[in-house]
Amino acid sequence: MFNGALDIVCFVLGSGVPTPVGHALGGLAVYVGGQYGEGVRKDWTLLGATLVAALLPDLDLAIGPFAGRSYHHYFTHSLGFAALVAGIAYWTMRRMGRASPGRDAGVIGTGYLSHIILDMLTKDTTPPFGVQLLWPLSDAFFISPVSIFSDVFRGSLALLFGLHNWLAMGREILVLVPVVGLLWWLRRRRAQLE
Numbered sequence: 001m002f003n004g005a006l007d008i009v010c011f012v013l014g015s016g017v018p019t020p021v022g023h024a025l026g027g028l029a030v031y032v033g034g035q036y037g038e039g040v041r042k043d044w045t046l047l048g049a050t051l052v053a054a055l056l057p058d059l060d061l062a063i064g065p066f067a068g069r070s071y072h073h074y075f076t077h078s079l080g081f082a083a084l085v086a087g088i089a090y091w092t093m094r095r096m097g098r099a100s101p102g103r104d105a106g107v108i109g110t111g112y113l114s115h116i117i118l119d120m121l122t123k124d125t126t127p128p129f130g131v132q133l134l135w136p137l138s139d140a141f142f143i144s145p146v147s148i149f150s151d152v153f154r155g156s157l158a159l160l161f162g163l164h165n166w167l168a169m170g171r172e173i174l175v176l177v178p179v180v181g182l183l184w185w186l187r188r189r190r191a192q193l194e
């Protein structure tokens, strides 16, 4: 029961594997890269939606306590679900009267995908290892043979806020902030050249 309650705490904090900071940076990278060649313009709606999409797959942490078993890294971490999210994003952006709902949906869907890719690049110590990438076509789990990011400890609040997880978050920042910076720089440079 405690594990169930803790899963809800993790979900509220947005914690999965990597940390929510890593996933938010992944979403930010997609947003910045997605506007490549568009000049430097701020689109808060698209930024917000992309960040939400990048954190959304870990909604599955909230299923566990109700289902009585973990569904973490199952169907929400799949290409099928990413396509579904992109479809919903397209429909919503169209209804909102946005100028390019197709492009918006592409950025938001890629933001969702960034979460899955980051999870696959993260050390996984709990079976089944990896994510159910090809759901609903296959129930198999996939993980990258090379892990860049460290796993996140859960199981107790002391572990959740322990040194290991802070170091894991530090590594995500060290890897992903330069990626966001590089994409931002490329975008600015391109805008200046035009």
Ligand SMILES: [Zn+2]
Residues within 6 Å of the ligand: 016, 017, 018, 057, 058, 073, 077, 115, 119
């Ligand atoms: Zn995840």
